[in-house]
Amino acid sequence: MRGLTYKYEDGTMALRDVDLSIERGEKVAIVGPNGAGKSTLLNLVAGFRMPFSGRVLIEGRELNHENADELRSEVGLVFQDPEDQIFMPTVEEDVAFGPRNLGLDDIDARVTRALRSAGIEGLAKRRPHRLSYGMKKRVAIAGILAMEPEMLLLDEPTSGLDPRARLELVKLLREMDKTMLIATHDLEAAAEIVDRAVVLNVSVVMEGTMSDIVMSKKVLQDAGLELPPVSKLFDAMGRMGYPVDSLPVSMDQAVAELTRVIDREAKRTSELRGPGNPRSDRKSRQSDARGNGD
Amino acid sequence: MIITHVRGHSALRERDEDLDTSWFSQLDPRVKIVGVFSFVVVAALLTRPEGVTIALTAAIALAAASRVSAKRLIVAYAAAFPFVALASASIFLFSGWDRGLTMLARTSSCVIPLLVLALGTETFDLFSGLRRLKVPGMITTLLMLTFRFLLLLSDELERMKVSRQARGFRGGRSLLDRYGLRVLSFTAGMVLVRASARADRVYEGLRCKAFRKDMIPWRTSSVRSRDMAFLACLAIVAGVLAAVQYEVLF
Incomplete structure (x- = not known):
């Protein structure tokens, strides 16, 4: 994307001068508050809207009105609300709908592969409207995967999901070997899935890893983003004097960070006491804890 | 303790009970x-x-x-x-x-x-059957899209109805209830606006799946x-x- 600018019909600026490149195989999150232009950006990449100025290049080809339909098969957009994307009466028919429209061969095998990738092989004969919201999201993803696009665009993939469905979807997306552009305000989920993130608030505010972004409190504050609970905890620990190197965003990162801190502190304590100290590490930690309590 | 059937994550083991097998x-x-x-x-x-x-x-x-x-x-x-x-x-x-x-x-x-x-x-089967009987694609596609729009309308109507009731609205049962009729007319307008917005999204969803003009018959019985x-x-x-x-x- 080069210098993308988009205005709504009422004159509201949705995006201003957005530059963003995504490499093949890369997973990128666009984080930002409501109204930041995340969904608009995805719609521009999918060719549903054309930019006021600037260009969208997919595999070097510029997206325009003429080739939007053709290029859309290269980028699969998964909507925030799966209800809007599911059309056919059964799951397998809905998943087969895209490949059939594209005139692809071996549709059954494609459907099976897509259902397996989305972890819903058992739902093939089910009626989508009878499924839970989380399962509908998977059906919508499978419907796009069956078309085998080069890139997946996901609009708020974790919104409206219960914790378990969210966890399962995050795992699914993390393990999926696809180029992805994910619009979300769920920083925790983004940290689990993506390699790189972009803070968007009409224009690009910051680009980096999720850890870089959560360390930039000013950016988060300006963009109206809230730190995930686990980052808040480590931030508070840092302010209390614990030597926290980086703010973890997800629970896995928190466990890794905590293990690192504990190991380092244990090493430092044993070095301070010197060799030949008769006390065991456990006793030493207990004593330290009592000391801290004092 | 209330023990009840929990949906959602058990969906993979469920089947549609209302599936017509006659x-x-x-x-x-x-x-x-x-x-x-x-x-x-x-x-x-x-x-x-x-x-x-x-x-x-x-x-x-x-x-x-x-x-x-x-x-x-x-x-x-x-x-x-x-x-x-x-x-x-x-x-x-x-x-x-x-x-x-x-x-x-x-x-x-x-x-x-x-x-x-x-x-x-099944309604979609009926349309598919018509299409396979060489009824022009434009007609069957229009029928399918109209049917989908009717489903959207009823869905939005139901949401608005629940929303009205949740906020204590009990009017609209008499032609003399001017306030009730006013609320109902706003509801009707809002249902159409919301359904239209959703219909746009559904259409974009279809285009995401490479839909152009014609619903290709999908069942080959x-x-x-x-x-x-x-x-x-x-x-x-x-x-x-x-x-x-x-x-x-x-």
């Missing part, structure tokens, strides 16, 4: 469409009361044998009845009660099989022996009705 629903949609419409054409052309009685009996027998839910059938017939009655009433007024009754029976013998067809066939048996039964009934009409029988 023999009628399993028939090839093309066969059902051809058979039922042929029967309706023959029944509509009957003039002799004996023939109309046989046609009505056959229509009711088809409804009973099809295992379409009797409740749904009665509700659908009740919805169609004002139109059936209107046609019969005019004949009744100008040509006598016997002709009026014949008209009522004849119209019913046409409406009942059509209702059985509509209720005993073939006509089997039971489909032929169904057609043969209807052909025999139609033959009997023709014989009665031309006084070969009775």
Whole structure:
């Protein structure tokens, strides 16, 4: 994307001068508050809207009105609300709908592969409207995967999901070997899935890893983003004097960070006491804890 | 402690309990469409009361044998009845009660099989069947999109209804309740606006799946022996009705 600018019909600026490149195989999150232009950006990449100025290049080809339909098969957009994307009466028919429209061969095998990738092989004969919201999201993803696009665009993939469905979807997306552009305000989920993130608030505010972004409190504050609970905890620990190197965003990162801190502190304590100290590490930690309590 | 069935994550082990597995629903949609419409054409052309009685009996027998839910059938017939009655009433007024009754029976013998067809066939199957019967793609696609839009409208209407009730609205039951009518008119407007916005998104969803103009028929069933048996039964009934009409029988 080069210098993308988009205005709504009422004159509201949705995006201003957005530059963003995504490499093949890369997973990128666009984080930002409501109204930041995340969904608009995805719609521009999918060719549903054309930019006021600037260009969208997919595999070097510029997206325009003429080739939007053709290029859309290269980028699969998964909507925030799966209800809007599911059309056919059964799951397998809905998943087969895209490949059939594209005139692809071996549709059954494609459907099976897509259902397996989305972890819903058992739902093939089910009626989508009878499924839970989380399962509908998977059906919508499978419907796009069956078309085998080069890139997946996901609009708020974790919104409206219960914790378990969210966890399962995050795992699914993390393990999926696809180029992805994910619009979300769920920083925790983004940290689990993506390699790189972009803070968007009409224009690009910051680009980096999720850890870089959560360390930039000013950016988060300006963009109206809230730190995930686990980052808040480590931030508070840092302010209390614990030597926290980086703010973890997800629970896995928190466990890794905590293990690192504990190991380092244990090493430092044993070095301070010197060799030949008769006390065991456990006793030493207990004593330290009592000391801290004092 | 309340123990109840928990949906959602158990979906992979569930099946749709309302899945229609009756023999009628399993028939090839093309066969059902051809058979039922042929029967309706023959029944509509009957003039002799004996023939109309046989046609009505056959229509009711088809409804009973099809295992379409009797409740749904009665509700659908009740919805169609004002139109059936209107046609019969005019004949009744100008040509006598016997002709009026014949008209009522004849119209019913046409409406009942059509209702059985509509209720005993998944709507999308019906459209797919029509498409495979060489009905122009533009017509079947329009029918499908219209059907989807009706579902959207009813969905949005239900949401608005719940939203109104959740905020204590109980009005709109009397034509004199001006406030209630005002709220209902706003609701109607809002339902249309919301449904239109959602319809745009659904259309974008279809375009995401490479939809252009034509819904390509997706089910490729073939006509089997039971489909032929169904057609043969209807052909025999139609033959009997023709014989009665031309006084070969009775």
